[in-house]
Amino acid sequence: MSNVNRIMVLNPYIATLGGGEKHMGYLCQFMEEYYDYKVDIDIVVFNYDDVDVFADSFVTIEDINRQFGLELKKTKIRKLDFKNPQNIVEVLMHRKKVEDVTAEYDVFINFMFMSKHKGKAKVNIYECMFPRPPFVPRKWWKRKAAFVERKHDNDFYNSYDCFLSNSEFTKEWAEKYWGTKVPNYVIYPPVFFEKEIKGKYQEEAKENIIISCGRFFVASHSKKQLEMVRFFVKHQEIFKNYQYHLVGAVFDDKKDLAYLKRIKRLAATVDNVFIHENCPYEELMQLYKKAKIFWHATGYGVLEEVEPQKMEHFGITTIEAMSNGAVPVVINKGGQRETVIDGVTGFTWDTEEECVEKTRRLIEDDNLRKDMAEKSAVRANEYSIEKFYERNRETFRMLHI
Structure with a gap:
């Protein structure tokens, strides 16, 4: 076409301004x-x-441009004036209304988690951040209602020309849930332009800082910021000469604000933990x-085989850190296993003790840390914006759009 x-x-969740929104923003850009700015894009x-x-x-x-360093010119936000659904019937009606809106467009990209x-x-x-499982009726479901949901699942899957998974981890679960009839391609999310990655790691700029980034x-x-702050506070004898900085957006949600308050309360028990709310991109x-x-x-304390949706499905922030020579010490779950080569470009861990011990090794062995930092920065090139554009270009051409 x-x-x-x-x-x-x-993507109704754009206000969270997380890694998924960065991914979406660069897709829009x-x-x-790709269409030489002769296109109108509605989020x-x-x-x-x-x-x-x-x-x-x-x-x-x-806000999106400022947060992620974008220059969107032909993209705008379209707000649907729908009543917030209060029961299952309204949920189904709401879903159908949204589906009907997609018919107004030449191309529909479902970026909703x-x-x-x-x-x-x-x-x-x-655009598969992580797939929702197929419907499984409970005992109280009426036979007709269960039939309708199963039919919708089948129609949902077959309505797409292709799935684009953000990692092999996501693709594997999508195919477990839905099968392999519809093409499913892995396109890793974008992080930085290659020319930016080349100069990002500067050893002379390094300070005794551990960083985490996420909503x-x-x-x-x-x-799981609360758990990580606990690790840091509990093992102050190891981390006393380091600062721990947590960066992330927070939305105006009561539960999330209460969670952040708990983190701040724990952080306040020491003088080397710093919280950066809604931190500007340059900072x-x-x-x-x-x-x-x-x-x-992400995923700490959760069984991956039972709740895979609670893992990090890719981990843009991990690549951002690696490109800057911040050596990743990340949980051995989800998409993190694809991006971090344990013992080469960083460390993966399964327990609190492993996390602390592997971090201690990096603190005490500066040559090891520098070697991993250099290898991390090189590895980050695999997830450049250029490669993201190239893979999307190939897919769009394959779809004749």
Whole structure:
């Protein structure tokens, strides 16, 4: 299809401004360039839970550009004035209304985490952050209702021309859940341009800093900042000469704000833990440049085979850290196993004791840390924006759009 004029990107969660939103933003920027800016892209949002997309404080394209260093020109936010569903019937009606909106577009890209919305555009692409499992009826489900949900699952899957998974981990679970009938390609999320990666690691800028980056929230794949602060505070004899900096956006959600408050309360028991809420992009980059070590614990305390959706499905922040020579010490779960080569470009761990011990090795052996930092920076090139654009370009051409 040569005449693509309108593209819909479904992502009601853009206000979280996390790694997924960075991924989505660069996809939009790729599409603007790919279509020579002769295209209109709508990021479609709607109310959910306590989120009011019509509030004055709701995120804007300018916020997205500023947060991720983008220059979106042909992309705007389209707000659907739908009532927030209160029961299962309204949920199904709400879902159908969103699906009907997709029919207005030439291309529909479903970027909503664990969505089951069908695509009705001319070409439909499912950007799979992590797949929602197929419907399994409980005993109390009526036979007719169960039939309807199973049929919707089948129609949902078959409505897409392809799935684009953000990691081999995600692809594996998508195929476990849904099968292999619809093509499923892995396109890793974008991190930095290659020319930026080359100069990011500067050993002379390094300070005794451990950094973690991720949204402060409790739902789904929580970043487990509270647990990491506990690690750091509990083992002060090892970390007394280091600072721990936690960077992340926080949304106006009561549970998330309460979670952040607990983290701050624990952090306040020592003088070397620092919290950076809604940190500007440039400030984050400066912290990465100074940090020697990067911590990541998403999935800690969760059984991967039981709740795979609570793992880190890829981990953009890990690559951001690696490109800056901040050696990753990350949990041995989910997509982290693909990006960090244990003992080469960093360390993976399964327990608190392993995390602390491997971090201690890096603190005490500066030559080991420097060697891993150099190898991490080289490894980060595998996840460049250029490679992201190249793989998307190949996929769009394959789909004739």
